[in-house]
Amino acid sequence: MFAQRARKALTACRLSLAAILIAVSTSHAMADAGFQRWIAEFRQVALQNGISPATYDRAFRGVTAPDPEVLEKARYQPEFRAAPWEYFDNRVNELTVANGRRMAQQLRPWLDRIESQFGVSRYILLAIWSMESNYGEILKNEKVMRSVPRSLATLAYGDPKRAKFARTQLLAALKILQTGDIDVGHLSGSWAGAMGHTQFIPTSYQAYAVDMDRDGRRDIWNSVPDALATAANLLRKNGWRSSETWGYEVVLPEGRKFPSGSMPLNKWASIGVVRANGKPFPRGGDNAELKVPDGRAGPAFLMTKNFFVLKRYNNADTYALAVGLLADAIAGHGGLVRDWNRPFERLSMTETQELQQRLGALGYYSGPVDGKIGSGSRDAIRAFQQRLGVAPDGHPSKDVLRRLRGQ
Structure with a gap:
């Protein structure tokens, strides 16, 4: 009897899980369909603003869904100042x-x-x-850099607060692509569309971009002189x-x-x-x-x-x-x-990197060892301080490093 009840419960659980997965899949498909419909509708807006059909289609070839990380970053408001x-x-x-x-x-x-x-x-x-x-260096980080047309289309489609900005910047980005200054494969930027070595949004690029190296392109992505x-x-x-x-x-x-x-x-x-x-x-x-x-x-x-x-x-x-x-x-x-x-004695950059390395070795920290103190480093320091029974202020101080060296 017990085994029979267990089988029934397991079957019910599987059915429930399947229903959830179907619902999630359906919702995702609907979101993709909505995004694709938005791209199709915005195409006419782009054409009315001087973008050629070939340029528009090239920009969105293979783009079928919004970038979820862009929306996540747009929603994230850091509590720490x-x-x-x-x-x-x-x-x-x-x-x-x-x-x-x-x-x-x-x-x-x-x-x-x-x-x-x-x-x-x-x-x-x-x-x-x-x-x-x-x-x-940031331009080499594939986790940070992303397709500018897709990012801006994602914001225009999925972020009402930034929709107007994103539409304006997307049209500007498409015009940049159309001029031939950069190809679509290299038209990359931050989640909000800031581009190149000096992080220009598309409209600012249009206003100020310079072809300093005289190669016929204003290439702030690959030419440091241009940037x-x-x-x-x-x-x-x-x-x-x-x-x-x-x-x-x-x-x-x-x-x-x-x-x-x-x-x-x-x-x-x-x-x-x-x-x-x-x-x-x-x-x-x-x-x-x-x-x-x-x-x-x-x-x-x-x-x-x-x-x-x-x-x-x-x-x-x-x-x-x-x-x-x-x-x-x-x-x-x-x-x-x-x-x-x-409120503490400052570490040098080398010492700060050592602090991050030692926190990582003890299992408190898993971020980059770059000498930059962000929320991950602060949380790791607090956890270490709590273990020691000292005030968990999260400061990257010489006192914390001395204690880490003693472990």
Whole structure:
């Protein structure tokens, strides 16, 4: 009797599982059919906007379903907001500086020409290249790079918040394909359609792309000169001032409040704001705005015109400041006089990689050993700290590394 009941239960379970699988399969097929219908309908929109039938069909040949990873990334909203020290430590460090200096040597003739033509500092361009694609390394990662037409069609079809943006960018991407600057097999980008070494969205590519190497194509995917010249062109056309800095690290007098907004550097100096390195401001009439990204306990900066031009590339203070600091470091101008207000003693890049390796060896961490501290590294540190019975703050500190070395 028991065996009979067991067989009936197993049969019922199998039937239930089969029903679930059929339902999932049916839902997936319907989604694919809907996506294919969207592609077919958008074809007419593309043709009305000057895209040839051959270009459109070439772009979507073999594309039968949306990219699920694109929708997943579009939905994901990270809960953790990086502290200033973490954001900058991951982007301005020994490795990014050393790689920038190496690239400055390798590309010196091209950088000479780009700097002469566009008036933008080579070090700023190298810093942008580092920030956007890790000097092109990201383009080699097949898990990150994906088909731009498929990604943008996925967003236009499956993400109502980004649908308008994605449709506009998709039309621009198709026009790029139609010009012959890149073939469909290499028209790759991030999940949101940012492309090439310097991560341009299609409409920005159309506005600023440059054929620097004069091979007849504006190829920001394979030609570093084209990519860096394109970034320089964007900055120049948005008001970059040649031979001027992005801003100055400053020291603020204690116990004083400061006005918001912009005023001349001479005016800032008159109320007690001085450069951190002790030198005078070279152009006292330049307007500048005070920024304290880590509060009064961290470094302070007076930002001039070029800082705000950098924000036309990415409209975030932290991004523009990281580009400026990294550019200065690559150029050999030294680091901050007043460091970020970290609640721990900082590790070097080599030490951070060692920390990740040791956490991995103990089974706490399975991510890349790249010296960059993200959520995976923080979670691993917390788990290790909890095992030791210490406060699980997740900080990549020298104390954590010392404890790991003792295991």
